[in-house]
Amino acid sequence: MQKINHRHLIIGVMLSVTVMFILPNLIEHYTLSLLIIYSILALSLGFIWGFGGILCFGQAAFFGIGAYSYAVYAINIGESSIPFILAILTPALFALILGAVIFYGRLSDVYLGVITLVVTLILFRFASATAGPEYAIGKARLGGFNGMPNFQTLNIPGMPDRYIWDMDFYYLCFIIIIMCFIGLFFLTRSSFGRICIAIGQNEQRIELIGYDVRKYKTILFAIGGGLAGLSGALYASWAEIVTPNLFSLGQSAEIIIWCIVGGVGSLSGPILGAVLLGLLKYYFGQQSYIDNNLVLGFILIIFVLFLPNGLAPTLSQLWGKVFKRKNRQRKNLNSKRVRMPNKKAVS
Amino acid sequence: MDLAAVIIVEILYAIASLVVISSGLAVIFGMMKVINFAHGEFMMLGGYTTIVAVKSGINIYISMLIIAPLVVGIIGVIIERLIIRHLYGRLVDTMLATWGISMVLIGIATMIFGNTTEGITTPIQGWTIGDYQINGYNFFIIIVAITIVSLGYYLLKFTKLGLIARGAMQNPDVSAALGYNPDRIYMATFFVGAALSGLAGGILAPLVGLVPSWGTAYIAKSFIAVVVGGPAIIAGLLSSATLFGSVNQIFSFLFNPVFGEVALLLTAVILLRILPKGITNSIFKGKL
Numbered sequence: 264m265q266k267i268n269h270r271h272l273i274i275g276v277m278l279s280v281t282v283m284f285i286l287p288n289l290i291e292h293y294t295l296s297l298l299i300i301y302s303i304l305a306l307s308l309g310f311i312w313g314f315g316g317i318l319c320f321g322q323a324a325f326f327g328i329g330a331y332s333y334a335v336y337a338i339n340i341g342e343s344s345i346p347f348i349l350a351i352l353t354p355a356l357f358a359l360i361l362g363a364v365i366f367y368g369r370l371s372d373v374y375l376g377v378i379t380l381v382v383t384l385i386l387f388r389f390a391s392a393t394a395g396p397e398y399a400i401g402k403a404r405l406g407g408f409n410g411m412p413n414f415q416t417l418n419i420p421g422m423p424d425r426y427i428w429d430m431d432f433y434y435l436c437f438i439i440i441i442m443c444f445i446g447l448f449f450l451t452r453s454s455f456g457r458i459c460i461a462i463g464q465n466e467q468r469i470e471l472i473g474y475d476v477r478k479y480k481t482i483l484f485a486i487g488g489g490l491a492g493l494s495g496a497l498y499a500s501w502a503e504i505v506t507p508n509l510f511s512l513g514q515s516a517e518i519i520i521w522c523i524v525g526g527v528g529s530l531s532g533p534i535l536g537a538v539l540l541g542l543l544k545y546y547f548g549q550q551s552y553i554d555n556n557l558v559l560g561f562i563l564i565i566f567v568l569f570l571p572n573g574l575a576p577t578l579s580q581l582w583g584k585v586f587k588r589k590n591r592q593r594k595n596l597n598s599k600r601v602r603m604p605n606k607k608a609v610s
Numbered sequence: 611m612d613l614a615a616v617i618i619v620e621i622l623y624a625i626a627s628l629v630v631i632s633s634g635l636a637v638i639f640g641m642m643k644v645i646n647f648a649h650g651e652f653m654m655l656g657g658y659t660t661i662v663a664v665k666s667g668i669n670i671y672i673s674m675l676i677i678a679p680l681v682v683g684i685i686g687v688i689i690e691r692l693i694i695r696h697l698y699g700r701l702v703d704t705m706l707a708t709w710g711i712s713m714v715l716i717g718i719a720t721m722i723f724g725n726t727t728e729g730i731t732t733p734i735q736g737w738t739i740g741d742y743q744i745n746g747y748n749f750f751i752i753i754v755a756i757t758i759v760s761l762g763y764y765l766l767k768f769t770k771l772g773l774i775a776r777g778a779m780q781n782p783d784v785s786a787a788l789g790y791n792p793d794r795i796y797m798a799t800f801f802v803g804a805a806l807s808g809l810a811g812g813i814l815a816p817l818v819g820l821v822p823s824w825g826t827a828y829i830a831k832s833f834i835a836v837v838v839g840g841p842a843i844i845a846g847l848l849s850s851a852t853l854f855g856s857v858n859q860i861f862s863f864l865f866n867p868v869f870g871e872v873a874l875l876l877t878a879v880i881l882l883r884i885l886p887k888g889i890t891n892s893i894f895k896g897k898l
Binding site: 318320364365368369370372376378380381382384385389392512516519523554555557558559563564567568571 | 696710712830
């Protein structure tokens with residue numbers, strides 16, 4: 264069983280590398296990079312929600328913190344490798360502290376949702392209010408509602424003059440998402456990952472078996488925060504400006520919608536959702552007859568009412584029916600919510 | 611002295627406006643346990659209804675106290691019948707579905723009214739205390755808040771209707787066995803909640819420039835007011851509104867309005883950590 268999964272993984276990686284070289288011929292690479300960044304963000308929520316059962320309404324907070332801390336460090340340091348790492352660590356640390364407050368207080372799902380939402384709003388308000396020159400971290404002025412432009416974008420480590428941009432940036436993003444996917448793939452198969460999956464299925468049972476649920480959830484939350492920070496740092500480098508809108512409610516909503524549409528419980532689902540909806544938004548953004556919110560809202564309602572498992576599990580069921588799968592045992596392992604990702608990402 | 615009076619009025623106003631904006635949510639979330647993320651958009655609809663009614667020549671008080679709640683209440687019932695009634699008892703799914711509803715409502719409002727600010731003028735003149743100017747409309751909001759709270763208390767505590775509603779919220783099966791249709795009661799309660807949100811939107815409409823995404827500014831505030839308040843709807847709403855209103859205004863005076871809001875939200879996070887089940891579950895236990 265493990266072996267089969269590895270075979271899937273290797274085929275998946277090879278396929279996605281092929282896709283990586285084909286895609287730029289079909290869609291503009293500038294858009295593609297953004298889709299990949301969104302996919303990483305979706306992956307971060309899909310991971311903690313689908314595997315640990317933590318529905319965070321404020322994933323945008325970590326995304327924004329990642330982007331902001333990248334920009335702040337980049338302005339102060341002037342070279343991108345250290346800021347890039349710090350941009351992952353800062354939101355991870357923030358998530359660790361926030362997670363510890365929430366999970367060690369044993370707050371229920373609803374309060375988790377409310378608190379993460381409120382924290383996102385605090386950050387949004389705060390970031391919007393930092394227009395004056397007194398709000399500066401080192402050399403970096405936070406800039407209030409206008410945001411922070413003019414920071415060092417990604418460069419080849421050690422060479423501040425050689426920027427990674429255009430096609431190279433696209434390839435970098437693609438390689439990063441493949442690495443994230445493989446990392447999470449193995450993480451879900453490690454003992455830590457299995458315990459997290461079990462917590463997502465039945466928290467009380469795991470508590471009674473003797474694991475410290477609070478610790479596992481906090482660490483899982485921090486990993487999700489770090490991943491979101493990674494995508495934030497990439498976004499900052501892509502957009503070349505960070506604004507308080509990164510913290511907005513709309514951003515948080517979008518991440519959740521990606522996960523719902525793609526399907527939580529697998530790693531490929533959120534990526535599928537982010538790519539599909541990202542493309543949809545891209546095409547809808549070019550017309551002005553129908554408002555974007557309206558479309559996204561309808562999609563969300565329809566999926567909650569009729570397709571609560573999302574597209575990826577539904578598609579994989581269809582796939583399973585069409586190509587009669589040999590090992591039926593795996594089906595038994597798949598519970599209602601949590602599915603093992605047995606196919607590669609559709610990128 | 612003048613400054614003190616002004617500050618007291620401002621604090622009372624902050625408390626009252628928190629009560630006004632949270633009361634609709636208190637009914638929908640506090641009684642029905644439906645996490646209504648579309649609450650802010652119900653308010654936005656109330657605001658637009660008021661503005662449209664006033665601009666078509668209807669008296670401003672009639673439009674915001676009667677027309678806005680009615681229209682939003684009816685929209686609320688339609689939404690409840692179509693979507694929310696299928697999701698009772700599934701907390702996370704209702705959260706997501708109402709979030710979808712809120713986006714749809716924002717989208718519709720943007721398509722109808724466009725992304726421009728709409729506004730009407732306040733019907734009450736301001737007056738001066740010493741060197742300071744006070745907005746007369748603040749007193750109107752304080753009076754409305756007092757009316758909402760006392761009417762709500764009276765309805766829930768002393769009338770048969772309130773008793774039936776409370777019974778159905780506590781145990782729908784028992785109330786069904788006693789001959790009251792819980793489905794109908796839920797529908798009526800949702801109507802009341804939505805109507806209160808519409809009222810809040812209508813009342814606040816003259817104070818702000820209305821844009822389709824206006825409601826999102828209030829959703830977090832009203833949520834934490836209700837959640838921190840805890841299970842007792844009215845006592846909870848009053849105590850948390852008092853606390854948060856004072857915190858908000860005091861910090862606004864000391865620093866600036868944005869810090870007032872940040873302080874409010876931070877207090878909420880800390881309070882939720884200390885009293886995860888709300889104020890009324892630990893301090894005013896057993897009250898209504």
